[in-house]
Amino acid sequence: xxxxxxxxxxxxxxxxxxxxxxxxxxxxxxxxxxxxxxxxxxxxxxxxxxxxxxxxxxxxxxxxxxxxxxxxxxxxxxxxxxxxxxxxxxxxxxxxxxxxxxxxxxxxxxxxxxxxxxxxxxxxxxxxxxxxxxxxxxxxxxxxxxxxxxxxx
Amino acid sequence: xxxxxxxxxxxxxxxxxxxxxxxxxxxxxxxxxxxxxxxxxxxxxxxxxxxxxxxxxxxxxxxxxxxxxxxxxxxxxxxxxxxxxxxxxxxxxxxxxxxxxxxxxxxxxxxxxxxxxxxxxxxxxxxxxxxxxxxxxxxxxxxxxxxxxxxxxxxxxxxxxxxxxxxxxxxxxxxxxxxxxxxxxxxxxxxxxxxxxxxxxxxxxxxxxxxxxxxxxxxxxxxxxxxxxxxxxxxxxxxxxxxxxxxxxxxxxxxxxxxxxxxxxxxxxxxxxxxxxxxxxxxxxxxxxxxxxxxxxxxxxxxxxxxxxxxxxxxxxxxxxxxxxxxxxxxxxxxxxxxxxxxxxxxxxxxxxxxxxxxxxxxxxxxxxxxxxxxxxxxxxxxxxxxxxxxxxxxxxxxxxxxxxxxxxxxxxxxxxxxxxxxxxxxxxxxxxxxxxxxxxxxxxxxxxxxxxxxxxxxxxxxxxxxxxxxxxxxxxxxxxxxxxxxxxxxxxxxxxxxxxxxxxxxxxxxxxxxxxxxxxxxxxxxxxxxxxxxxxxxxxxxxxxxxxxxxxxxxxxxxxxxxxxxxxxxxxxxxxxxx
Numbered sequence: 001x002x003x004x005x006x007x008x009x010x011x012x013x014x015x016x017x018x019x020x021x022x023x024x025x026x027x028x029x030x031x032x033x034x035x036x037x038x039x040x041x042x043x044x045x046x047x048x049x050x051x052x053x054x055x056x057x058x059x060x061x062x063x064x065x066x067x068x069x070x071x072x073x074x075x076x077x078x079x080x081x082x083x084x085x086x087x088x089x090x091x092x093x094x095x096x097x098x099x100x101x102x103x104x105x106x107x108x109x110x111x112x113x114x115x116x117x118x119x120x121x122x123x124x125x126x127x128x129x130x131x132x133x134x135x136x137x138x139x140x141x142x143x144x145x146x147x148x149x150x151x152x153x
Numbered sequence: 154x155x156x157x158x159x160x161x162x163x164x165x166x167x168x169x170x171x172x173x174x175x176x177x178x179x180x181x182x183x184x185x186x187x188x189x190x191x192x193x194x195x196x197x198x199x200x201x202x203x204x205x206x207x208x209x210x211x212x213x214x215x216x217x218x219x220x221x222x223x224x225x226x227x228x229x230x231x232x233x234x235x236x237x238x239x240x241x242x243x244x245x246x247x248x249x250x251x252x253x254x255x256x257x258x259x260x261x262x263x264x265x266x267x268x269x270x271x272x273x274x275x276x277x278x279x280x281x282x283x284x285x286x287x288x289x290x291x292x293x294x295x296x297x298x299x300x301x302x303x304x305x306x307x308x309x310x311x312x313x314x315x316x317x318x319x320x321x322x323x324x325x326x327x328x329x330x331x332x333x334x335x336x337x338x339x340x341x342x343x344x345x346x347x348x349x350x351x352x353x354x355x356x357x358x359x360x361x362x363x364x365x366x367x368x369x370x371x372x373x374x375x376x377x378x379x380x381x382x383x384x385x386x387x388x389x390x391x392x393x394x395x396x397x398x399x400x401x402x403x404x405x406x407x408x409x410x411x412x413x414x415x416x417x418x419x420x421x422x423x424x425x426x427x428x429x430x431x432x433x434x435x436x437x438x439x440x441x442x443x444x445x446x447x448x449x450x451x452x453x454x455x456x457x458x459x460x461x462x463x464x465x466x467x468x469x470x471x472x473x474x475x476x477x478x479x480x481x482x483x484x485x486x487x488x489x490x491x492x493x494x495x496x497x498x499x500x501x502x503x504x505x506x507x508x509x510x511x512x513x514x515x516x517x518x519x520x521x522x523x524x525x526x527x528x529x530x531x532x533x534x535x536x537x538x539x540x541x542x543x544x545x546x547x548x549x550x551x552x553x554x555x556x557x558x559x560x561x562x563x564x565x566x567x568x569x570x571x572x573x574x575x576x577x578x579x580x581x582x583x584x585x586x587x588x589x590x591x592x593x594x595x596x597x598x599x600x601x602x603x604x605x606x607x608x609x610x611x612x613x614x615x616x617x618x619x620x621x622x623x624x625x626x627x628x629x630x631x632x633x634x635x636x637x638x639x640x641x642x643x644x645x646x647x648x649x650x651x652x653x654x655x656x657x658x659x660x661x662x663x664x665x666x667x668x669x670x671x672x673x674x675x676x677x678x679x680x681x682x683x684x685x686x687x688x689x690x691x692x693x694x695x696x697x698x699x700x701x702x703x704x705x706x707x708x709x710x711x712x713x714x715x716x717x718x719x720x721x722x723x724x725x726x727x728x729x730x731x732x733x
Contacts, residue, residue: 047458048419052517079424080338080376083328120253123290124335126283128325 002122003081004056006088006115007069008104009037016066016104017111021122032071040067050078061085065101084124088115091132113139233258233265237272245281252276252287256294263298270295270303277309282322282333285313289339296346306343307352311359314340318363334373337363338380345384353388360384364406375413375424382406383431390433397436407432407441414449419458426453426464434471454484462488463517470524475574478532482542485525490549492518518553522546526558530565534574540587547618559617563624585629588622592651619664626652627671631678646685649675653688662717669720676727689728692721 008017015033024032036053040060043051051058053071059081060069068085072078089099091114096103104111117132119125126132236258239251255273259266266273276288296303316322317333317340326333341363344356360381367377385393385406399405410432414425429450453465466488469481525546533539543562547554566584569577630648649672656668672692 046419048423048460050420050423051460052463077338077376077380078427079379079420080334080373082420083334083373083376086372087328120250120287121257123253125249125253125287125290127286127328127333127335128283128323130325131283 002072003076003084003119004071004073004122005032005069006119007033007036007067007071008111009040009067009069010101011041011065011067013037013041016101017108017115019112019115021119036069036071037067040069049082059085061089063089066104084119087127087129088118091118091129094129094133095136110136233269237269240272240276245279245284248276248279248281248284249287252284252291256287256291259291259295267299274306274309277306277313282326282336286333286336286339289313289336289343293339293343296343300346300349303347304352307347307355310340310344310347311356314344314359314363318359318366329370329372329374331367331370331373331377334377337367337377341377341380341384345387348384348388353392357385357388357392361404361406365403368402368409375421378406378409379424379428379431382410382428386431386433386436390435393433393436397432397438398440400440405441407436410441411443411446411449414453415445419461422449422453422456423458423461423464425449426461426468430464430468430471432471437472466521470528473528473532475532475534475572478528478572479534479538482525482528482533485521485528486542486546489518489521489525489546492521516553522550522553522558526561526565529572530570531572532574533570533572536575536580536583539570539572539575539580540584543621544587544591544618547621550617554617556617556620559620559624562621566625567628581625581629584625588625589648589651591622592655616663616667619659619667623652623655623664623667623671627674630671630675645675645678649685649688653691656691666717666720669717669724673720673724673727676724689725692724692728 002021004020004022006017006019006021007015010016015037018029018033020029032053036058039051039053039058043060049059049061051060055074057072057074057076057078058069059072059078060067061082062068068089070081070085072081092099092104092111095110095114096107114132114136117126117135126135233255236251236254239247240255242248242251252273255266255269273288273291276284277292279285279288292303292306296306314337317336320332322333322336326336328334341360344360348356363377364381367374367381370377385396396405397407402408410425410428412425413421413428416422416425426449429446450465450468453461454469456462456465466485469484473481525542529539529542533542547559550558566581569575570580626648631645652668652672652675656665656672659665659668669692672688
């Protein structure tokens with residue numbers, strides 16, 4: 001039932017973020033990334049956001065120049081997965097303030113942290129936007145404090 | 154360390170960095186370092202990596218997150234009690250993660266976690282929604298194999314769903330006006346698993362309530378609507394059968410389908426068609442099925458979007474009845490041949506990849522083929538129709554049709570088809586007759602199929618046709634006189650004659666072995682009567698040809714040649730038996 005992977009791919013086909021919730025060898029992973037990226041980039045705008053890849057479903061959505069892609073099992077609910085993607089983007093957007101591809105390139109570890117708050121082991125764990133942002137901001141505050149202490153020493 | 158993660162993201166193998174990640178997680182001086190360390194640990198340490206053993210016990214103390222994602226089955230026994238203790242931790246994010254970790258344990262080693270189900274169940278009543286949601290996640294997995302033992306979950310599920318639908322959760326869980334759609338969907342999924350028998354009726358009201366709320370929403374609400382439909386359809390059939398008759402839109406979820414199926418938004422259209430796929434075939438009724446819907450389905454079939462088209466084909470397969478079978482199967486056959494063109498059309502790269510990767514799961518094409526055969530067997534209108542379909546598939550079907558496919562068809566002919574349109578005693582005999590006609594049409598040469606269509610089948614003709622043709626002749630060749638109009642044309646000696654000619658014309662050892670086994674079977678059936686000398690001579694000749702001419706180079710075909718000789722020898726023995 002959980003999501004198998006989340007990929008962020010630019011329109012040029014560059015991977016911007018890849019998170020796997022299943023155990024696969026690097027070779028299998030790169031094959032999936034390559035195939036799925038190809039499939040998704042070939043879709044036209046007037047088509048629906050779902051497609052089949054082997055025996056899994058791929059759900060994608062384009063935001064500006066980035067494609068957000070999630071792979072799920074055949075029995076999963078596509079529509080709700082699409083909304084998970086959307087919620088992730090909302091959280092990113094709120095955090096960075098109008099998120100852009102560059103934000104993600106330079107702060108990709110933060111994008112991972114946020115995904116971790118949202119999804120654990122591939123399942124939606126915290127659907128509340130407020131709760132996610134609060135957790136992230138708490139982390140950041142502690143980090144800042146420590147950085148300041150370091151400076152003062 | 155972050156650079157390392159970046160490397161992993163780009164698809165490099167950076168296992169060498171795992172140990173450093175671990176060190177950083179343990180000894181990080183600042184939170185920033187620790188965070189980076191944990192992130193790297195999680196990304197790098199996958200199940201099976203032996204480093205997990207060292208790392209695990211730190212994680213229980215410091216962070217359960219990582220535990221959720223990686224564990225060796227061997228270490229679970231020592232972990233379970235620690236994690237269970239974490240269930241009563243004061244901080245909700247610890248409880249939440251403990252539940253996810255337990256779920257992970259459960260999938261790895263069910264028996265270890267199973268005794269503690271009652272304790273985990275308490276988490277369903279946790280005041281924190283996210284913990285409750287995590288508990289639902291656990292049961293969504295656990296309920297799969299143990300639906301029977303988990304019936305007592307139902308009251309709790311009903312309560313949770315009721316609460317969520319009534320908007321009792323904190324505001325933060327609203328998603329675009331929809332109350333906690335993820336929790337709703339999880340509840341519905343578990344209910345679907347539990348609702349096979351008498352429990353359905355108790356759950357239906359709250360499911361309908363969720364439906365009514367969701368039908369006013371957007372975005373995530375669509376996902377909930379789909380789940381509601383799926384859940385209702387997996388309940389006891391009487392539930393959906395009753396609901397589908399209702400004219401009241403609030404009581405009949407099927408009435409929302411047209412709104413989606415006819416939508417111009419491709420996502421909603423996809424949703425509508427997928428919804429139709431979920432509907433129990435018995436629940437199709439005029440109460441909700443409209444002309445518009447039919448139009449929408451036809452439109453989806455013609456859609457340029459492959460995803461929608463596939464869904465629509467699946468739907469067609471589900472809609473099968475005796476009346477529409479012919480049209481639908483025609484459509485499926487069309488899609489079948491379409492599918493092949495796609496593969497060939499995509500050119501060099503695609504086909505190369507396909508050859509490299511022998512797929513373990515059925516391809517789209519194989520799936521359609523299975524659907525066609527199944528549909529034809531269950532709903533076909535007549536024997537003639539069935540056989541012409543089979544011959545068409547065998548001859549033009551390409552490499553997807555294997556000898557196994559043929560064997561499946563044979564067993565249908567042998568054991569009888571389920572469709573009421575077939576006369577099962579007539580089917581095999583007719584099959585043999587068609588096989589004779591086919592041979593005559595092809596001038597007895599089965600290799601010639603490739604001459605006729607050099608473009609479509611550049612490879613060798615599929616041996617599947619030959620296998621089928623000679624099998625039917627061997628099994629039923631002697632019975633054809635029972636129904637043939639021109640009796641003399643199809644009596645046993647005529648069949649033997651034809652088979653002998655096939656043996657002469659086709660030099661391919663595989664085909665010859667098919668012919669020979671048919672010959673042997675028939676001559677046993679003919680036993681009191683002698684086998685015409687002309688035929689035995691042909692076989693003897695062929696057999697000698699094989700021994701004198703140099704055997705083909707390939708070792709594999711050498712085996713088939715030996716097989717041919719063996720079969721020929723057996724036939725001759727039978728023939729001798731008849732003479733003596």
